[in-house]
Amino acid sequence: xxxxxxxxxxxxxxxxxxxxxxxxxxxxxxxxxxxxxxxxxxxxxxxxxxxxxxxxxxxxxxxxxxxxxxxxxxxxxxxxxxxxxxxxxxxxxxxxxxxxxxxxxxxxxxxxxxxxxxxxxxxxxxxxxxxxxxxxxxxxxxxxxxxxxxxxxxxxxxxxxxxxxxxxxxxxxxxxxxxxxxxxxxxxxxxxxxxxxxxxxxxxxxxxxxxxxxxxxxxxxxxxxxxxxxxxxxxxxxxxxxxxxxxxxxxxxxxxxxxxxxxxxxxxxxxxxxxxxxxxxxxxxxxxxxxxxxxxxxxxxxxxxxxxxxxxxxxxxxxxxxxxxxxxxxxxxxxxxxxxxxxxxxxxxxxxxxxxxxxxxxxxxxxxxxx
Numbered sequence: 132x133x134x135x136x137x138x139x140x141x142x143x144x145x146x147x148x149x150x151x152x153x154x155x156x157x158x159x160x161x162x163x164x165x166x167x168x169x170x171x172x173x174x175x176x177x178x179x180x181x182x183x184x185x186x187x188x189x190x191x192x193x194x195x196x197x198x199x200x201x202x203x204x205x206x207x208x209x210x211x212x213x214x215x216x217x218x219x220x221x222x223x224x225x226x227x228x229x230x231x232x233x234x235x236x237x238x239x240x241x242x243x244x245x246x247x248x249x250x251x252x253x254x255x256x257x258x259x260x261x262x263x264x265x266x267x268x269x270x271x272x273x274x275x276x277x278x279x280x281x282x283x284x285x286x287x288x289x290x291x292x293x294x295x296x297x298x299x300x301x302x303x304x305x306x307x308x309x310x311x312x313x314x315x316x317x318x319x320x321x322x323x324x325x326x327x328x329x330x331x332x333x334x335x336x337x338x339x340x341x342x343x344x345x346x347x348x349x350x351x352x353x354x355x356x357x358x359x360x361x362x363x364x365x366x367x368x369x370x371x372x373x374x375x376x377x378x379x380x381x382x383x384x385x386x387x388x389x390x391x392x393x394x395x396x397x398x399x400x401x402x403x404x405x406x407x408x409x410x411x412x413x414x415x416x417x418x419x420x421x422x423x424x425x426x427x428x429x430x431x432x433x434x435x436x437x438x439x440x441x442x443x444x445x446x447x448x449x450x451x452x453x454x455x456x457x458x459x460x461x462x463x464x465x466x467x468x469x470x471x472x473x474x475x476x477x478x479x480x481x482x483x484x485x486x487x488x489x490x491x492x493x494x495x496x497x498x499x500x501x502x
Contacts, residue, residue, distance in 0.1 A: 313390035320459030346370030
């Protein structure tokens with residue numbers, strides 16, 4: 132196709148989805164370096180793109196906008212871009228792509244119910260919700276555009292972000308190697324036990340590692356992290372105190388990261404930090420952390436069992452139902468998942484020991500826009 136001067140990428144979903152869309156953005160930027168690339172996301176998920184060097188602008192819309200907000204966005208988007216790409220097969224993202232692009236492409240569900248969305252788009256890619264990793268699925272939208280895939284999840288930060296992280300570490304007295312623990316995911320069904328975090332943290336401290344605890348700004352997340360920090364003398368508690376870009380800068384310096392299925396775990400993996408990822412009901416085929424430097428078009432993860440790829444060791448909870456792909460044992464996001472609640476600390480400690488033995492390189496140099 133004729134090189135576009137302007138491109139819009141639509142990925143109106145959660146923070147992890149937005150982060151895993153960055154390989155598409157990077158691929159477009161490398162193929163058409165003169166094109167201005169914007170992205171449309173839900174409000175509250177845009178922080179993960181704040182330091183992305185491949186973007187001109189990040190547009191936001193509320194997850195449940197008013198009719199007036201819908202109309203204002205429609206007017207703003209109308210045929211503004213030479214090319215638009217929807218990475219979400221739902222109704223609104225498809226409409227946004229159709230409104231915005233003089234030429235549009237996107238993911239669609241191949242069924243009669245969704246046929247109308249296929250008619251809106253100039254190019255369509257079948258949505259596979261079962262057997263393709265999210266990064267590879269998103270990259271498939273580029274095939275018919277003749278754009279070579281760059282399967283690189285992009286995380287970056289500014290010099291100001293690095294200065295804030297450096298100040299936080301120095302103020303806490305951290306001058307040596309440290310491990311980052313991320314005990315509290317946004318949704319409880321992805322969470323592990325407080326006792327598991329305590330025992331693992333104490334083992335890491337006994338290995339000579341200082342401990343940094345991270346978490347989101349929500350009150351429940353901060354309370355969870357604070358409770359665990361009380362059981363780990365000397366641990367630094369940074370829940371709610373860092374932006375996602377500042378968190379990325381912190382993770383790049385860590386000797387080890389341990390966390391559940393959350394956007395921060397994807398960040399750590401993208402930066403090449405050794406990662407122990409705790410997975411329960413979530414399908415690793417779709418949502419396993421994308422290993423830094425992984426370039427294969429096949430999936431880096433299988434559906435069943437604990438696995439090791441690159442610097443990531445993915446621990447899967449046990450049980451005949453794992454992964455069930457449901458939101459907790461009670462099928463709602465605030466319920467717990469038995470497969471994670473029954474995961475012993477001994478398995479996590481063994482995984483951490485494996486990665487610590489493999490790590491021989493010094494921590495990543497702290498520079499702005501590392502990727």
